[in-house]
Amino acid sequence: MDINAYISSGILESYVLGNVSAQEQQEVECMAKIYPEIKNELLQLQDTMEQYAMANAVAPPASVKKKIMAAIDQVEQEKPVSDKVLPMEKNEQQGKLIPMGWKIAVAATVLLTIGFATLWFNAKNSSERYKSQMAEMKNKQDTMLQERSSIAQQIQQEEKINFLLVHSATREINLQGTKKSPAAAVRVYWNTTTEDVLLKVDDLPALPDNKQYQLWAIVSGQPVDMGVFNLAPAQAAVVQMPVKVKDANAFAITMEQKGGSPSPTMSAMYVMGKI
Amino acid sequence: MNKVIFGEMKNPSSQLNAALTQRLQNGDKEAFEELYDQYNAALYGIICKIVRSEEVSQDVLQDAFVKIWKHIHTYNPTKGSLFTWMLNIARNTAIDQLRKLKKENKVDIQTLDFNVDMGNTTAPGKNENTIGVTALVQKLPEEQKRLLEYIYFSGYTQKEVSEKLDIPLGTVKSRVRSAIKTLRKAFNTFLFWI
Numbered sequence: 001m002d003i004n005a006y007i008s009s010g011i012l013e014s015y016v017l018g019n020v021s022a023q024e025q026q027e028v029e030c031m032a033k034i035y036p037e038i039k040n041e042l043l044q045l046q047d048t049m050e051q052y053a054m055a056n057a058v059a060p061p062a063s064v065k066k067k068i069m070a071a072i073d074q075v076e077q078e079k080p081v082s083d084k085v086l087p088m089e090k091n092e093q094q095g096k097l098i099p100m101g102w103k104i105a106v107a108a109t110v111l112l113t114i115g116f117a118t119l120w121f122n123a124k125n126s127s128e129r130y131k132s133q134m135a136e137m138k139n140k141q142d143t144m145l146q147e148r149s150s151i152a153q154q155i156q157q158e159e160k161i162n163f164l165l166v167h168s169a170t171r172e173i174n175l176q177g178t179k180k181s182p183a184a185a186v187r188v189y190w191n192t193t194t195e196d197v198l199l200k201v202d203d204l205p206a207l208p209d210n211k212q213y214q215l216w217a218i219v220s221g222q223p224v225d226m227g228v229f230n231l232a233p234a235q236a237a238v239v240q241m242p243v244k245v246k247d248a249n250a251f252a253i254t255m256e257q258k259g260g261s262p263s264p265t266m267s268a269m270y271v272m273g274k275i
Numbered sequence: 276m277n278k279v280i281f282g283e284m285k286n287p288s289s290q291l292n293a294a295l296t297q298r299l300q301n302g303d304k305e306a307f308e309e310l311y312d313q314y315n316a317a318l319y320g321i322i323c324k325i326v327r328s329e330e331v332s333q334d335v336l337q338d339a340f341v342k343i344w345k346h347i348h349t350y351n352p353t354k355g356s357l358f359t360w361m362l363n364i365a366r367n368t369a370i371d372q373l374r375k376l377k378k379e380n381k382v383d384i385q386t387l388d389f390n391v392d393m394g395n396t397t398a399p400g401k402n403e404n405t406i407g408v409t410a411l412v413q414k415l416p417e418e419q420k421r422l423l424e425y426i427y428f429s430g431y432t433q434k435e436v437s438e439k440l441d442i443p444l445g446t447v448k449s450r451v452r453s454a455i456k457t458l459r460k461a462f463n464t465f466l467f468w469i
Contacts, residue, residue: 010433010448013455017423018363019432029354046359048459049427050317053362057316058323060336065311068337069304072344077302080348100349 006031007041016045161198161238169193175251175273181205186271188215188251195244197226197251200237204270207231207255213270214260215241218250226251228260250274292357299347307344314358315340318365324428325369326376335372339365370430414461419454422447 006012014020015028032039078100164170170191177184184205189198199215207213207230215226227242252272254264298306318339322332342364350360415423425436433451437444 008452010452013448013451014426014433016359016455017426017451018366019426019430032354043355044459045455046355048455048462050356050358050362051462052427052458053317053321053358056320056324058320059316060319060333064319064333064336065315067333068311068340069308071337071341072304072307075341075345077300078345078348100346 003035003037006035007038012038012042012045015042016049157240161240164191164194164196164198164240165189165238167191167193171275173251173273173275175253175271177203177271178269180268181270184271186253186273188273189238190245190248190251190275195246197241197243197245198238199229199241200239201231204231204253210258211255212258212260213253214256214264216252216254216264217245217248218252219245219248221249223252223264224248225260225262228256228258248275293352296347296350296352296357299344310343311340314361317358318361321362321365321428322369324424325366325430326373331372331376332369335369336365338372339368342368366427366430373430415454415457419450419457422450423454426451 011020011024011028015025020028028038028042032042170189173188173190175186175188181204183203185202186204187200187202189200190196197215197217204213212228212230214228216223217226218224224245225243226245229239229241250273252264253270254261254266255268255270256265295306295310299310315336319332319336322335322339323329326332326335339361343361346364350357354360422436422440425431425440426433431439433447434444436442437447440447442450
């Protein structure tokens with residue numbers, strides 16, 4: 001930036017003489033802020049024009065003063081709109097009185113627009129965040145409800161089992177190992193009133209992958225299918241069999257194909273107990 | 276040496292103006308009266324040069340002072356002195372008034388010739404110092420003074436003056452520049468001698 005070239009370009013004189021566009025005015029003020037030489041030149045030019053005005057001074061009639069003093073009694077000073085807007089306005093405003101309202105309006109509009117955009121953006125972000133949080137919470141809630149109902153079912157089941165185990169009409173039948181597996185032992189609890197059948201495995205050989213154990217009730221000499229079970233989950237717990245039975249004489253367990261067989265495979269009988 | 280005196284002359288007045296500005300911004304009407312007493316003749320002189328009618332000038336002076344009072348909060352001391360700010364308001368108000376009158380066909384500023392003596396006539400209330408300065412202003416080369424007044428008192432841009440007077444823009448610029456320079460030198464020398 002050639003400061004001397006700028007100073008001698010005539011723009012400072014134009015500025016001081018009040019013959020610059022709003023854009024040029026801003027430019028000069030900006031340059032004066034940056035370069036002390038330009039600011040100094042500008043102040044000297046202004047000073048010169050002040051003295052020029054003083055040199056051309058003419059006193060108005062004394063009556064004018066009275067009129068003016070009376071006039072300002074009727075005029076309110078225009079105070080800055082707010083402390084925040086004022087400094088910005090001040091910088092833009094010197095000597096240009098009419099566009100002030102416009103500048104304030106534009107500034108207010110810009111601020112409002114930024115404000116609303118920010119609000120909208122935040123609201124949008126929040127709502128999206130809330131939506132995903134809601135979905136997540138809904139999922140968790142569903143899972144918990146499922147867990148709760150399965151726990152409730154389990155508790156109900158256990159309560160029922162406990163109820164049946166201590167019921168006065170429940171009989172305990174010990175099924176003992178056959179020759180095939182002398183160590184095997186299973187207890188069957190059979191309630192003669194409700195006809196529910198419970199089962200507690202104490203010891204049974206491990207099952208091959210494609211096999212399941214099947215409980216049979218012997219009713220009037222005929223085997224009745226009481227349902228299949230896997231050993232592992234049933235091993236420690238008392239389980240309730242899905243089928244009820246009346247007038248059973250004995251219970252037996254055979255190892256069958258997965259899903260069970262219509263009639264027991266006698267060669268694969270592991271335990272048996274008579275009532 | 277000149278510069279030292281120049282500086283001494285300026286500082287107390289700018290400090291006074293800062294205090295005066297503060298009081299004006301607080302709505303102090305006594306401060307306004309002081310402001311009026313200090314600057315009315317200078318502003319009136321400029322206005323008279325522009326509108327060239329005593330009656331209209333008095334109205335313009337009133338308008339200008341009302342604007343100064345009303346908008347004192349927009350004055351920014353970092354950009355220049357209070358006086359320069361007031362001069363701009365007075366000039367703009369006068370030029371606006373002149374254009375309005377021209378629109379109403381009451382005055383034709385295109386055909387008006389500049390009377391360089393206008394406003395320099397000794398008026399009551401003028402002190403000896405300003406008379407001395409006036410004499411210095413009169414020493415400006417005629418073409419420079421003419422250009423300065425065209426621009427300063429009629430609100431023409433340098434470009435408009437260049438077109439109107441058929442002088443190259445560069446010449447207008449350099450003449451305006453040397454006119455102000457001459458003035459500055461004259462004022463500085465003058466302040467040195469008083």
